[in-house]
Amino acid sequence: MKQLLLDIAPSPPPTLVNFVPGRNTELLQTLDNILAGSERERFIYLWGGAGCGKSHLLQAIAGIHMHHKMNTAYFACDANTSFAAGSEADCVTVDDVDRLNAKAQIGLFNLYNHIRDEAHALLLVSGTVAPAQLKLREDLVTRLGWGLVYQVHELTDEEKIKAMKSHATRRGLDLSQEVCDYLLRHQRRDLPSLMATLDALDSYSLASQRKVTVPLVRELLRAAS
Numbered sequence: 318m319k320q321l322l323l324d325i326a327p328s329p330p331p332t333l334v335n336f337v338p339g340r341n342t343e344l345l346q347t348l349d350n351i352l353a354g355s356e357r358e359r360f361i362y363l364w365g366g367a368g369c370g371k372s373h374l375l376q377a378i379a380g381i382h383m384h385h386k387m388n389t390a391y392f393a394c395d396a397n398t399s400f401a402a403g404s405e406a407d408c409v410t411v412d413d414v415d416r417l418n419a420k421a422q423i424g425l426f427n428l429y430n431h432i433r434d435e436a437h438a439l440l441l442v443s444g445t446v447a448p449a450q451l452k453l454r455e456d457l458v459t460r461l462g463w464g465l466v467y468q469v470h471e472l473t474d475e476e477k478i479k480a481m482k483s484h485a486t487r488r489g490l491d492l493s494q495e496v497c498d499y500l501l502r503h504q505r506r507d508l509p510s511l512m513a514t515l516d517a518l519d520s521y522s523l524a525s526q527r528k529v530t531v532p533l534v535r536e537l538l539r540a541a542s
Contacts, residue, residue, distance in 0.1 A: 330380055331373040337480045337508060340470040341370070347465065348374065351439065352381060359432070360464025363443045368507030369471040371443040375410040378441055382408040400424040403438075404431055411442040414461070415451055426457045440464075474501055477508060484512055490519045490529060499531050503538060517541075 329335060338345045344363070350356035363371050375391065382389040390406040392398055396418040403409040409432065417425060432438045444451055448462035472480065478497045485492035492515070504514055514537075521537050522529045 331376040332380065333374075333377050336370060336373055336377060337472060337476065339472040339476045341467075344374075344467045344469065347467070348378065352378075358465050359437065359439050360429075360460075361439075361441045362448055362461045362464060362466045363441065363469050364445060364447050364466070365469035366445060366471060368505075369469045370508070371469050372412050373509075374469070375412050375441050375443055378439075379408060379410045382439075394421070397421055398424070400428045403428045404436070406436075406438055408439045409441070411440070414442050414444045415446070415453065417453065419454070422454050422457050426454065426460065429457070429460045443469075472508060477501065477506070477511060480508060481511055481515060485515055485519075488515070488519050490515070490522075492529060495531055496529055496534055499534055503535075514538075 333345065333348060336345065347356060347361075351358070351361075363374060365371055372393075379389050379391040387407040388405055389408045389410075390400075390403040391410045392400065392403070392412065394411060394413045394416045396416060398417060398421045400409075400411075400421075401424075409428070411425065414425065429440065432440050442461055444461075447468070448458050448466060451458050451461070453461075478494070478501070481497055481500070482492050500511055500514060504511060518529050518534060518537060522533060525533075527533055
């Protein structure tokens with residue numbers, strides 16, 4: 318069964334279409350407006366906890382610009398991230414800004430000023446907390462708060478269950494409320510992990526010719542651990 322999990326097809330790339338909005342409808346509309354040219358703001362800061370969908374949105378926006386052959390820079394931050402590659406980009410996405418060390422913060426500060434004064438690119442930045450709560454240099458924090466700021470709300474359990482059932486229906490899988498509740502209690506709760514588990518369950522149930530039940534889920538999760 319471990320091999321079965323490894324053989325599952327990779328999740329589709331993040332897009333705005335496969336982002337489940339929940340309470341983030343206004344944010345999603347703003348991003349659509351930016352892409353359509355009806356929103357002129359070029360600086361956006363997204364914040365929220367792990368699994369809320371920040372990275373999904375940044376990768377989706379970067380992917381759209383790459384699809385249109387635009388120069389795009391996506392930075393998954395660590396302490397020492399260099400932002401030199403962003404100076405020529407039409408779209409810059411900076412994920413997990415709160416991980417940057419002092420030198421990297423100066424690099425992002427300089428890139429922000431370059432985009433504002435010269436490049437006129439789109440800059441999307443994400444962090445775990447609102448700008449005023451970031452433990453970063455004050456001038457960078459100020460700039461991150463100048464544009465649009467949105468909290469990305471994690472889906473409620475009810476919204477996750479609805480998304481799981483919709484995904485299961487598209488695969489022709491009969492998914493009970495009991496199985497959904499079990500997955501939320503015993504599996505990683507972010508939506509991509511839940512969807513990947515459903516795909517594994519679907520494949521395993523077909524291979525074993527058994528219905529998807531809690532004992533089957535328990536068996537699969539135990540074997541994959």
